[in-house]
Amino acid sequence: MHAIRNLRFCDKECLCLYVCPTGATDTESGQIDFKKCIGCGMCVRTCRSHALTLAPDNFPVQQPKTAEMCDSIMEIAKQKVEAEAVCKALKENADSPVERQLMEAMEISFRRQTEDLYREAGYMLPQSANVRKMLIGMLNSNDMSFPKDKALKLVEMLQRQER
Ligand code: SF4
Ligand code: SF4
Numbered sequence: 001m002h003a004i005r006n007l008r009f010c011d012k013e014c015l016c017l018y019v020c021p022t023g024a025t026d027t028e029s030g031q032i033d034f035k036k037c038i039g040c041g042m043c044v045r046t047c048r049s050h051a052l053t054l055a056p057d058n059f060p061v062q063q064p065k066t067a068e069m070c071d072s073i074m075e076i077a078k079q080k081v082e083a084e085a086v087c088k089a090l091k092e093n094a095d096s097p098v099e100r101q102l103m104e105a106m107e108i109s110f111r112r113q114t115e116d117l118y119r120e121a122g123y124m125l126p127q128s129a130n131v132r133k134m135l136i137g138m139l140n141s142n143d144m145s146f147p148k149d150k151a152l153k154l155v156e157m158l159q160r161q162e163r
Pocket of ligand 2: 002019020037038
């Protein structure tokens with residue numbers, strides 16, 4: 001096990017820095033130093049912002065999915081994507097700042113719901129073929145706005161476990 005930090009939730013309270021026995025939380029990048037982390041979980045129990053979690057080193061084998069399950073997940077995701085597009089259009093035509101803000105919040109909410117749906121259904125698990133395919137696609141693209149060296153490292157590190 002290793003601790004991982006979600007920077008979106010981290011409010012820089014720094015309690016993790018004091019409890020970590022190895023200094024793994026004290027890094028320039030804000031990410032946990034995996035070489036130092038021993039997976040004791042002290043930081044996870046201490047962080048009041050719930051920014052830290054323990055992740056397994058070896059991911060479980062992904063469960064196979066039936067065609068019916070895939071179809072229903074895709075159908076729900078399609079509805080969420082459509083709802084996001086409606087909110088986006090309403091935001092762009094909003095009559096007031098409040099209305100615009102509300103539509104923007106709903107747009108983001110639908111996007112997160114779709115992401116959660118895919119993640120929970122296993123489409124975005126790190127070891128899945130889908131994530132591998134996405135990373136390789138990004139590596140082969142001309143888009144220079146994301147860290148290709150990190151994506152390459154992930155592709156090399158993540159063991160694919162899918163039947
Ligand atoms: S204790 Fe939690 S909120 Fe505070 S710095 Fe560490 S991860 Fe961030
Ligand atoms: S799990 Fe333990 S060793 Fe790893 S970062 Fe948290 S406190 Fe430090």
